Amino acid sequence: MWRLCFPIVSLLLMEAHFLFNGNEALLPLPAALALFLLVPYRWVKWLEVGFLVFFGVEWVRTALRLVNERMAEGRPYTLACVILLVCAVYTLASAWAFFTAKIKDHYSL
Numbered sequence: 851m852w853r854l855c856f857p858i859v860s861l862l863l864m865e866a867h868f869l870f871n872g873n874e875a876l877l878p879l880p881a882a883l884a885l886f887l888l889v890p891y892r893w894v895k896w897l898e899v900g901f902l903v904f905f906g907v908e909w910v911r912t913a914l915r916l917v918n919e920r921m922a923e924g925r926p927y928t929l930a931c932v933i934l935l936v937c938a939v940y941t942l943a944s945a946w947a948f949f950t951a952k953i954k955d956h957y958s959l
Contacts, residue, residue: 851953853950853952854947854953856940856944856947857898857944857947860905860940860941861881861883863940864905865877865881867908867909867912867937871912883897892959898948902941902945906939906941909935909937912934913934913938916931916934917930917931
């Protein structure tokens with residue numbers, strides 16, 4: 851079950867992203883998804899995977915927006931782009947944890 855640490859870190863990253871961007875209304879979403887990890891049903895696995903993919907796409911969208919803004923202002927953008935894309939790859943890769951044998955067995959009800 852240690853593999854669930856990866857999705858939890860991804861959810862915490864998204865929580866920080868929402869807080870940093872002023873989306874206070876969305877703050878309960880990653881927290882609720884983290885609590886859903888305690889429910890051993892198959893639909894929870896697919897809910898988590900769906901939201902992790904959605905959050906990964908959100909990281910890419912944010913990276914593109916930030917790069918475009920910084921390029922228009924003539925500011926450096928490489929480091930910000932790398933950080934956001936690493937967050938996107940990590941979030942998308944953490945969805946893979948739900949397809950390991952132990953996790954599949956846990957969410958098989």
